[in-house]
Amino acid sequence: MKTTQTDPIMIRSITDFCDLLGHPKPEHPLLTMVELTCGANYPELPGNKLIYDFYTVFIKRNVKGVMKYGQKEYDFKEGVMGFSAPKQVFMIDGLDPSTEITGWFLAFHPDLIRKYDLGKKIKDYNFFSYSVNEALHLSDKEERMIEKMMRDIRTEYQQPIDAFSQDVMVSxxxxxxxxxxxxxxxxxxxxxxxxxxxxxxFTDVVSAYFEQEHIDELPNVNDISAQLNVSPHYLSDMLRTLTGQSAQQHIHGHLIEKAKELLLTTNLSVNETAYRLGFEYPQYFNRLFKNKTGVTPAAFRNN
Known part of the structure; x- marks a missing residue:
């Protein structure tokens, strides 16, 4: 079937990835390092979506054209570092094949790390869930450090495979x-x-939710992060760094303060208060309120 601009290109293996870039067959089936150099011929994929079945870590500079990761766009004129996890979607639109792209592209399959601690720990690295406009900006010193580690990985997988090869590469x-x-x-x-x-x-958006006379549904992190044009993971990480609390904890904090106000200043019943705050089932409101305050809404009102 002919590929159109709306058909995603599935890249299921490291070998397929090398074929796409016109590089030789990888020296290791589960991991490869590609250096992006000036003057290289890269495939023309205008408007096509790319879906990788593996992880990528990359440093890219001087990409002329619009690169989208998910639904966001990012300008790669400056050197930045980005990441992607399996099944995430990239799209390249208007890429100039003659552009002087430089940088590094590391790709590794989940099977490489599956039996190691890293196979579990990698799920805790939220930057694999960030959109590219939240990419990591490196100083020159940091970039040199990262590139050295990438070269060390490449040096290892270019060695003859032995009983220790995989342990060393995963480390x-x-x-x-x-x-x-x-x-x-x-x-x-x-x-x-x-x-x-x-x-x-973020505070303004959440406050506006609870200033409404009646809340149809509780605000959620995904909706708020979309309004702020950042990813949910990035928003929560930023809030934790600045305040020690995640986005969800902040939302619950605003919710409890609004609930206290309604319980003390209106004649609404506890159930009516729950409905006013966007809860479909009052028991969920009671449970959350007690979890956050140590008392039920009714006990809080009586006290």
């Missing part, structure tokens, strides 16, 4: 991702002014 991957996590947390701190502005916007 190197673990170290690489630990440093990435370190730099991401550093980025939240060094960009504090920008993140505090995002915190203020």
């Amino acid at each position: 190197q991957l673990d170290l690489l991702l630990t440093y990435c996590n370190r730099f991401y947390n550093r980025q939240f701190i060094t960009r504090r002014n920008a993140e505090e502005s995002l915190l203020n916007k």
